[in-house]
Amino acid sequence: MADTPPRAGQDVEVRLRPSFQGSGQVIGVVILLACSVLFVVGGLADPASPGGVVFLVLGGTGIVAFGAVLLVLLGHLLGRRPLLVLEDGGVRVPARWPMPRSRDRVLPWHEVASVCAWTQGVMTGRGVSHQLAFLPVADSSHAAHTSGAEILRVKTQGMPGVAVLRWNVATLPGWTVKADDVIREVRKRTDVPFEDRRVGLPKKRRVVRKAPPKDA
Structure with missing residues (x-):
């Protein structure tokens, strides 16, 4: 599909x-x-x-x-539970099955300081994956769980907000909505700083069409 x-x-x-x-x-x-x-x-x-x-x-x-x-x-x-939901109220990360949906995590848009798309792994090796991180503002209760976010902190260095693994999602190839479409939707819903730090993405082919021959 x-x-x-x-x-x-x-x-x-x-x-x-x-x-x-x-x-x-x-x-x-x-x-x-x-x-x-x-x-x-x-x-x-x-x-x-x-x-x-x-x-x-x-x-x-x-x-x-x-x-x-x-x-x-x-x-x-x-x-078929969603992995990520972008809604009017904010970013929703549904609880993994069989946990009830009442355990969903929601980060309100007004508490998002910045958003960063980044790449985890080394391009010369295996296991490279692209990620999408929502960085909550420093004084938010959603910014309290910072343990284990050392790599994320390095990848998002210089951006506003706090690196928290709870608000980082892997953009998997099997997503029903393309990662670029998700990023575009995020940028429509919030005007916070965004940086695309992904590496190793395939370059888009440039199609050059020849101009029609002029009439003699």
Whole structure:
């Protein structure tokens, strides 16, 4: 499905498209869960032996752990909860499933000091990702949780506001709204300073059309 630019005046909800990668994660967890069940079955064959006890413990632990992971993954795939919402009141970061939506985080626009698009990682290596950070004003209660934001602080150095990981989101390739459209919408809704510090983006091809030949 093609990306649809947001319409003026409406909330912008950014979701993640279903992908082979997400399906592959589910399949991988299902396989691990099945192996855990087999461990339990093997342990039940001789539960009184040391080997049987080990199999039961490992299998039971795997069923609980991988079952919980599978539940969360299925919730993400089937629930289609937004990853980011731009609304009239501010920036909303929905709570991850299965947490209730009452746990959503909301940063009001009047408490946003600046916005920065930046890149995490080294271009010569792997794992490069583009991010979008909303920096709350220094005297805001939303600027209190600054632990773990050392990299973000370096990337947004010189910009107004406080670097807080809670208000930083990764702009994933599978977003239903293109990252550039999200940035344009942010700039429409607030006039705070914005800087695009992303690196390694593909350059747009420049199409040069030849002028029609003049009539002799």
